[in-house]
Amino acid sequence: MKAEQRKNEGHQSSRGSSADGLKSLRKAIRVLECFSLQEPRLPLSEIARRAELPLSTAHRILATLRGAGIVEQEGDRDLYRLGLKLFELGGMVLANLELHREALPFIEELSRESGETVHLGVFDGSRVVSIEKMDSPRGLASQVTIGKGAPAYCTAVGKALLAFQPEAAVDHVCRLGLKRYTPQTIADPKGLRKEIERIRTSGYAVDDREHQPDVRCVAAPIRNYTGNVIASMSVSGPATRIPKEQIPAFAARVREVAAKLSARLGYKGRQ
Incomplete structure (x- = not known):
């Protein structure tokens, strides 16, 4: 009985992790869609507003995307732009x-x-x-x-x-x-x-x-x-x-x- 319960809990945990991953992916896509030809550089606050995300969440997503080269930060300034990795993929x-x-x-x-x-x-x-x-x-x-x-x-x-x-x-x-x-x-x-x-x-x-x-x-x-x-x-x-x-x-x-x-x-x- 306990083994079956642990098995069910494991399946639920796996499904939960998959759902969380999809949610994070959708949020990352929303962040990328904030940029445009007219506005190629955006501050964190504006990205969070457009993506309808808390500042902390937007900052965390941008940090992950920056690590992958998908997003770049302009020096120490609070400005972000799409990275060369996207150009390469495109x-x-x-x-x-x-x-x-x-x-x-x-x-x-x-x-x-x-x-x-x-x-x-x-x-x-x-x-x-x-x-x-x-x-x-x-x-x-x-x-x-x-x-x-x-x-x-x-x-x-x-x-x-x-x-x-x-x-x-x-x-x-x-x-x-x-x-x-x-x-x-x-x-x-x-x-x-x-x-x-x-x-x-x-x-x-x-x-x-x-x-x-x-x-x-x-x-x-x-x-x-x-x-x-x-x-x-x-x-x-x-x-x-x-x-x-x-x-x-x-x-x-x-x-x-x-x-x-x-x-x-x-x-x-x-x-």
Whole structure:
């Protein structure tokens, strides 16, 4: 009886903590919404008034946001402004919007020519996130959906990104653990690093039934005007429709389309 009571109290405590966290988040958003182009700098008292918060609460929220670089305080003055971290995050959003807009014609081209599912993905630090997907008219039960993360180490669209990240990113992925999804998954760091070297040399990545049984995928990196790999594009389909002997042909076409998109984004090629 006591154990059950403690269990219920624990659940209530957990629910209470979640509710408190959401309330704090809503308050922080209200604080950020106080700023505008017309009034980019505000004193604490005005922020508290606009956000309808006690001075102490507004001050505590501003201190947390300042620690994260989201809000900045002008020296010792009682004036606050939005921080560079928001500019950085906003720049990422704008970059992805531009990438998405420029990539659509190439995704459609690759989808039309291959008849298979095409993905456009970006790297989020340890996983690959699909930001666009065009399904095959012939059907494919892909587990990768737009906006959702997938393992970078066992998907072609992920490996094409991971291979061109700093070594620290590869180390981070390995430290998080390499879960085995199928018997073909590369689940040891040494094997993954060998695969990454192959991708860097060949310029394309292959997922040979490593993430989903009986699904093959071929991907190539996409570069921006600086030469940095910012995304990858892939073609995936049932292994019966992408047999091993046809992987080089699929890879050549994916690389060609990825190179065209890279050029559209300003990449001039290796100098």
